[in-house]
Amino acid sequence: MNIEARPAPATWLRLREEPENADIAAVRQMVESTGFFSADEVSIAVELVEARLARGLASGYRFLFAEPLEGDDPAVAYTCYGEIPCTVGSYDLYWIAVRDAVRGRRIGHWLLAETEQRIRALHGRQIYIETSGRDLYASTQGFYARCGYELVARLDDFYADGDPKLVYTKRLSPVISD
Secondary structure, three states: OOHHHOOOHHHHEEEEOOOOOHHHHHHHHHHHHHOOOOHHHHHHHHHHHHHHHHHHHHHOOEEEEEEEOOOOOOOOEEEEEEEOOOOOOEEEEEEEEEOHHHOOOOHHHHHHHHHHHHHHHOOOOEEEEEEEOOHHHHHHHHHHHHOOOEEEEEEEEEEEOOEEEEEEEEEOOOOOOO
């Protein structure tokens, strides 16, 4: 089945902002399933969920989970984002992950657009995303470019020798109220 023939994410997924205890395992499984992240990175993704569960919004982490409309299956995708300390309206997208079994269904595009809407509603004006510059991440880099993000920085040998950090950004249009 080609992507165009697949149902839109909003027809079979719902969004949820509040993390639940079950999301600890779901996030671990999602992030591991991608094949992109080290064990340390997986642990960090889980720690952010745990921090939010323990401290609420005071943790600085906000989430958006995409889960099936029917049944009690765990979330299949999520974002984690937060306002960058000491800025006015600048947000980091810390994580976006889609369970490998459902990749290619435009869930990531939908989830990122929904995350942008929520940041805009919080009077966010700019989003920053960091990722690796390794060849493994070429699809990730292409995804950000297709979603309107601009590569604004490259820090060579940042993560390790031969593994640069790439920084993408997108300026958000302000919320227009009636």
